[in-house]
Amino acid sequence: MSRQRDDYEKSWWYRFRKWVDGEMDLLDEGMEIRVPDEMLAAMDGEGQDAARHPAENKEHTFSYDGRGIRYFRRFYQVMSVLLCLSIIFVLLWTVAYLPAFGNAGNPDNNEVSARYIERGLQETGAVNIVTGMILDYRAFDTFGESCVLFIASCCVLVLLRIDAADGNEQARKRLEEANDRLFEPKNDVILQKCACVLVPLILVFGIYIVLNGHLSPGGGFSGGAVLGSGLILYLNAFGFGKTERFFTEKVYRRLTLSALTFYCLAKSYSFFTGANHMESGIPLGMPGRILSSGLILPLNICVGLVVACTMYAFYALFRKGGM
Amino acid sequence: MDTPLFVNMEETVSIILFGIGFTMLMLHRNLIKKILGMNIMDTAVYLFLAVKGYINGRMVPIVTNQIQDASAYINPVPSGLVLTGIVVSVSTTALMLALTIRLYERYGSLDLDEILMRAKEEERT
């Protein structure tokens, strides 16, 4: 019924049909010959697979030696340096036209910074103008930043937390490999004595920085980092056993949840009342005292807790795959 | 040329560091060096932002001695931006390092080209 041609397999229509069916690769030369069914049945299982999908079995071998590779590497290095220099050149050409450094008449010393300095103390209650700016004037950015920290810790949890509760063999093996408690120094005297002296000092210093965020340089982020490093030093000196007496994964989750929830609710209240032109109702207190500046002190404490827990969690996840 | 480059020296240095970090992030094959490049690039941008606030001869923006005149303090806005930026940079560094650890455990190599090749071969089989 169909036209019988000797060179049907070389005709354009046949090649088009084979390409539509996905059996022919446009980039390969020649076409595949389909193995007749009798021969197919005669082959063993592996041979059958190879005969059915010949295009997928092509191995692309790639060797790292050879002159071509060396020339390519040299060329790549030269081009990278050139690219780097061109980016630097374009941006330096821009810098040449920017306002001068340290000049009082720069465009960015305008009414925005003037109001922050002149009325910041009355409007936010914070002596430290930068803290007043990030936690009151531009609080939405800081909220977003706390969420960046939160979601990054979630991603690291996904990647590095090993849950033996899932029950598969691979997880249990990884957990055993990651558990390097064998290598922890057992009662290293020098480290423990130094830690006994230093850790309380570090923790008190961290709490001081957090509480004084609105009065002097400091705030939740820097104080939280100091607190986190104190916890890590304690962990290194005394081991996971002693640290897990007071800081487990449950504690971590509850602390971060309550701190972030409080932050979210407090700031939502502030944004809502502000946008609807209602009075905020939170007293600003006397500037210069610790209990002042409205919501800034509680927010600093929340942020400090979140950052400290996150720093500790990163360390524990990287080291052991869990807390 | 409005301002010669040595007057804007801090910006110049930060741009050079930005270029170096950007190229490292884009073109190096080793994952750890890429992460280092990303950190250099981010830190360079924060240096650029931080020097934007400085004004010659003025104090740090913490109200001292009840002086609230705008001509006594530097611009507080860039400092706040840098605070936010540093946290963002720490977060992305932690994430990329965790990815590097998992990839190393899986493929035994820190070279991105090799990892991609092995992933492709593994998928083919």
Place this chain on the structure above:
Amino acid sequence: MSMVQNFPFFSIILAMFSGIASSVLDGKRAKHLSLCVIAVTTGMSAAVLRFCMKTGESYTYMMGHFPAPWGNEIRAGALEGLTATLFGLVMFFSVVGGMEHTAADVEGSKQNLFYIMIDLMLSSLLALIYTNDLFTAYVFVEINTIAGCGLIMIRQKGRSLSAAIRYMIMSQLGSGLFLIGLSLLYDVTGHLLMTPAKEAVAVIEAAGLYAVPMLVIMAVVSVGLAIKSGLYPFHYWIPDTYGYATPTASAILSGLVSKGYIFLLIKIFYRVLGRENVIASEIVNVLFVFGLAGMLMGSVHAILEKDTRRMIAYSSVAQIGYIYTGIGLGTQAGMVAAVFHMFTHSATKALLFISAVGLYEVSGDRKDFRSLRGAGYRNPLAGIGFTVGSLSMVGFPMLSGFISKLLFATSALQSPHKMLPTVIALAISTILNAVYFLRLVITLYSIPETSRGQAASPGKSNWKLQLSVVCFILLNLTLGLYSQPIVEWIGSGLAMFD
């Protein structure tokens, strides 16, 4: 101030709060919470859209007790409301469609972390749509990036992890460029909020100062956001990323994430740099050329692909090229066409990915052409969904792709210099689209040869996937048949956008 005006703020805060709350919930409750939140925020965005169309203007909402330029603010208008509604719908259907696969692919104890990523991705998309401040935009761009990375790597197979690190590297390049552009803009204008910055930019351009920094700022910000949204020379991360994630993640990443960055770029063009300045600086011409190249090269790569999921991902590159061509035309009509194509592509690409997963299920989980032969008969609904999506991409009348191609052609005819390349590229890329999409559709409906002895199991996918395919088809038909009101809304939204 009426209650409806609070809705943009409520939707952002609700999405963020549900992400935070999901950290202590187990997987099932996190899933239900996530679905509720997406539904509620979509409803709120629709209410905002209606309100803005009724009043005819956009409004700003102070975030805090201080007005701009001292405090933060968000701004809502018709275009923002429409975009937020559509993104919410696409996200809802994608999450529903991929739910069974998510439950299978992700470890049991980490299911709630997946839904945290979804919630925070929703909140960052809403914040990018509504924000009126550049630094807030940067912070939420970072949240978007990290949430996207989390969605890709949740599967923890080798290929997903290598795709995730490649995605993070390219995204960080884009973020670094965007941040330095932002810093230069702050240096030159002294404002971070968009409306005061625009006034400052107008003053600078009128006085002719800072010409070189303004040009470099435009270039750097455009290149940074173009890298993050996958414009042609920077698209290398797209095939791996979209091809190896779970179905929900592929649909959300391809449909929504790039569009968030393109929306931010359009917002910066309109509200900070000023359209006339951008057109005068020829940046739009560069975007136009790259868009054309993307249209053609994306389709060429898609034809050469053997893995069908990577083929669909390469067609995303081509469609993003279309959107940038529309932006690059520089006219109001071109921008309307670009925004309409953003909507079309979100709805259609998600439909393609979800129905493709339904087809893979009945073909033994293999993704090459040979195994998919006859899959249209084994899983009829997914086959119909895929056919509708392909026809929409090609530009079949009655579907939304036809309207967007029509809008592109009419807007190209209005700009004399760019008319010829646009129309030629449009024609060639339509033919190329037809080649690879219809190839797959023909394969789906060709009779499989039983002598091959494949393990082809006929069956239906779970009802959630079927429901979401039906909803996507309805969304596509709505965009196609009721395109006239939608185009009007986009037009009036763009008029109140700057």
